[in-house]
Amino acid sequence: MTRFTRRGAGVVVRLYASEQELLLRLAAQLIELLGQRGRPSPADVLFAQAGIGGRSAPPLDPALARLLPDAYRHDREAASEHRHLTELALVQRKVENARRFQNSLRDDAAEAILDADGIQSWLRTLTDMRLALAARLQIEVDGDAGTGDDAMLEIYDWLGYLQGSLLEVLP
Numbered sequence: 001m002t003r004f005t006r007r008g009a010g011v012v013v014r015l016y017a018s019e020q021e022l023l024l025r026l027a028a029q030l031i032e033l034l035g036q037r038g039r040p041s042p043a044d045v046l047f048a049q050a051g052i053g054g055r056s057a058p059p060l061d062p063a064l065a066r067l068l069p070d071a072y073r074h075d076r077e078a079a080s081e082h083r084h085l086t087e088l089a090l091v092q093r094k095v096e097n098a099r100r101f102q103n104s105l106r107d108d109a110a111e112a113i114l115d116a117d118g119i120q121s122w123l124r125t126l127t128d129m130r131l132a133l134a135a136r137l138q139i140e141v142d143g144d145a146g147t148g149d150d151a152m153l154e155i156y157d158w159l160g161y162l163q164g165s166l167l168e169v170l171p
Contacts, residue, residue: 004168011114012111012114013112028102030098055083056080067132071086097125101121137153139156
């Protein structure tokens with residue numbers, strides 16, 4: 001089955017119901033994972049309204065650390081300050097993309113039509129799903145075999161296939 005085809009300025013997505021269900025579950029898990037970092041502290045509520053704020057320490061969860069990496073790897077103080085000022089907005093954007101991704105799959109239709117924003121949400125959300133899975137599977141670079149559940153490895157590869165297929169139809 002051809003998953004993605006161009007239609008004017010948009011892209012048509014065709015998936016089986018089981019594939020839609022899996023993608024919806026993965027997006028929900030991604031949103032839940034990001035939610036661990038997306039809550040502002042009571043002292044930062046005013047900053048949070050402007051999308052500023054977040055924790056200053058990096059996440060302990062390897063999947064979150066992959067999704068929200070340090071901006072300055074060799075300067076802990078600068079990384080901490082940058083994270084504190086930008087992480088909340090980054091988490092909010094990732095969650096918004098995942099929700100837009102979910103909404104494109106919710107009508108139980110055999111196909112969905114993505115506009116330019118929808119295409120970007122799909123690409124970003126597929127990337128985030130793959131990053132989280134890669135962390136869980138201990139995949140550091142392309143070509144790593146990964147460790148863990150074979151089904152998770154197959155899902156990781158399938159998400160890469162979807163992402164590549166979507167990129168192939170873009171101009």
